[in-house]
Structures are given as C-alpha cells and as structure tokens.
Amino acid sequence: MMRLGHVPPSFGKSYTVPLLKGGISRHGKSVTVDDFRGIAISPILSKVLEHCILVRYENLFKTSDNQFGFKKRSGCSHAIYAFRCITEHYTSAGSTVNICALDLSKAFDKMNHHGLFTKLTEKRIPNNLLVLLERWFSLSTTCVKWRNIFSTWFNISCGIRQEGVLSVALLVRDLH
Numbered sequence: 001m002m003r004l005g006h007v008p009p010s011f012g013k014s015y016t017v018p019l020l021k022g023g024i025s026r027h028g029k030s031v032t033v034d035d036f037r038g039i040a041i042s043p044i045l046s047k048v049l050e051h052c053i054l055v056r057y058e059n060l061f062k063t064s065d066n067q068f069g070f071k072k073r074s075g076c077s078h079a080i081y082a083f084r085c086i087t088e089h090y091t092s093a094g095s096t097v098n099i100c101a102l103d104l105s106k107a108f109d110k111m112n113h114h115g116l117f118t119k120l121t122e123k124r125i126p127n128n129l130l131v132l133l134e135r136w137f138s139l140s141t142t143c144v145k146w147r148n149i150f151s152t153w154f155n156i157s158c159g160i161r162q163e164g165v166l167s168v169a170l171l172v173r174d175l176h
Helices: 044-056 076-092 113-122 127-138 167-175
Strands: 013-020 036-041 141-146
Touching: 036 141, 113 127
Parallel strands: 013 141
Antiparallel strands: 013 036
C-alpha cells in the first residue's frame, strides 16, 4: 500500500454516531445539534494500517517538550504545573506575566485537508506517505447512524477522525 499509494475504498468509509456531550441532560432543556459530538466508527483494518504508519514513521511525529495535550504520560495537570512554575518565577522577580489560551475543541472537526498536506510537505514527510494520506482522505465518506437508521452517504471534505490512530499525530504535527 505504501509503495503504490493505494488505499482500498472501504478504508475511507466510516459511520458517524452522534453522542450526547457529557454533563448535558436530555430532560433539562431542549436538546439541539450543538449538544452532540459525532464519533466516526472506522473499519478495523484501516486502524491497523494507521497504527503501522505511526510505528514506522514515529520519528516524524515527535512533539515539543512544551506540548502537553495528546501525549502519553502528559496532560492538563502537567501544563498547569509548568504554568504555575513559570508564573511564580517571573512574578517573584517583580515582573508581570501575560498569557494566551487557545481553544482547540474543534480542531479535529475543522482541519483543512489541503492545509494539512501543505504543512506535511513543508515538514518533509516522505512522498509515498503523503500520497497515501492524500488518497485516503480523498476517499473519506460517512453516514450518520441514529439507533438502527442510517442516513445517505456523503463526502468528508474537512476534518480528521477524532478516534483515528493517526489523527492526533497529524493534528499535533500540523500545529507544530
């Protein structure tokens, strides 16, 4: 698959299950579309391929030490600790500290495919991997499953699968 840049069409298919966001009760208010998040369910073999790519090209997906989210053995508590240490260091010396926070809650949903491939090209991702990813993304289709009812299939023109093995690596790599 890597040598030929071929991805079976079924690897691009998923079905999306809308899940009620945590902390929202069906009984408390009128539920709107904004109260749901969609989770794409993909074929197992496509996830195996994603894992193989991640293992083979792990050196391409290294992140900065300043990156806390989406990493093993790291998270919000580590970021808060680093923030407090830095803030205390500067304020104890009489300096002020200005902060900026980014909300990446929609980063998976809004990822521009063309922008992602441009960034990956700039980061010198091997051409065969880039071709494979481009073809894979071009095949992306989904339908919505609500209980036992499926919608019609439609193309996915932006975003990356939230549950995808490679998704976090691509998102973090793109932000770097």
